[in-house]
Amino acid sequence: MATPSALRNSRSQARLSLEWTDGEHQQISHTRLRGACPCSQCKAARLRGAITVVNEGVRLERIALQGYGVQLVFSDGHERGIYPWDYLRELGARNG
Template sequence: MSPLALGNSRSQRQLRLSWPDGREQLLDHAELRRQCPCSQCRAFRLRGMTPMVDSRVRVVEVVTQGYGVQLVFSDGHERGIYPWAYLLSLA
């Protein structure tokens, strides 16, 4: 299931998703960065470590990929593609 609408607020540091079932989801940019699904970040978390993320980090670009979205962060990280189901699970 993909969202009906996707918005990015740099000033509020939130990604907003509107789902077909009526749910509205607000996701914090820093938390999205901490939960990055790329192999490097996942391996880090599997070792029981939490990625160090500056709370001021922002999503500066959103690139849809069909099955999800690639987020480009202000700290330069851009490796993760967040599947729609994964984003929904972060609620």
């Protein structure tokens, strides 16, 4: 499992920047992160075909390390998702 060597949250640019130990650098928008929340409620909604429109003004407020990933807390109050490192890397690659 790859872990990032650095995480930077830019509220003004609404982006999370990740630098990986292999030198790769990725940026993921806050709206993308919120829309891809891996919590059980959000996953279930996506499986039912529900399309959740994420407000463009949503911001990542807090990052809590969880060992295998991070818990992200958003300005809309959502804080249930824990994003494993591999999932974040995949989101960053698809963000392209």
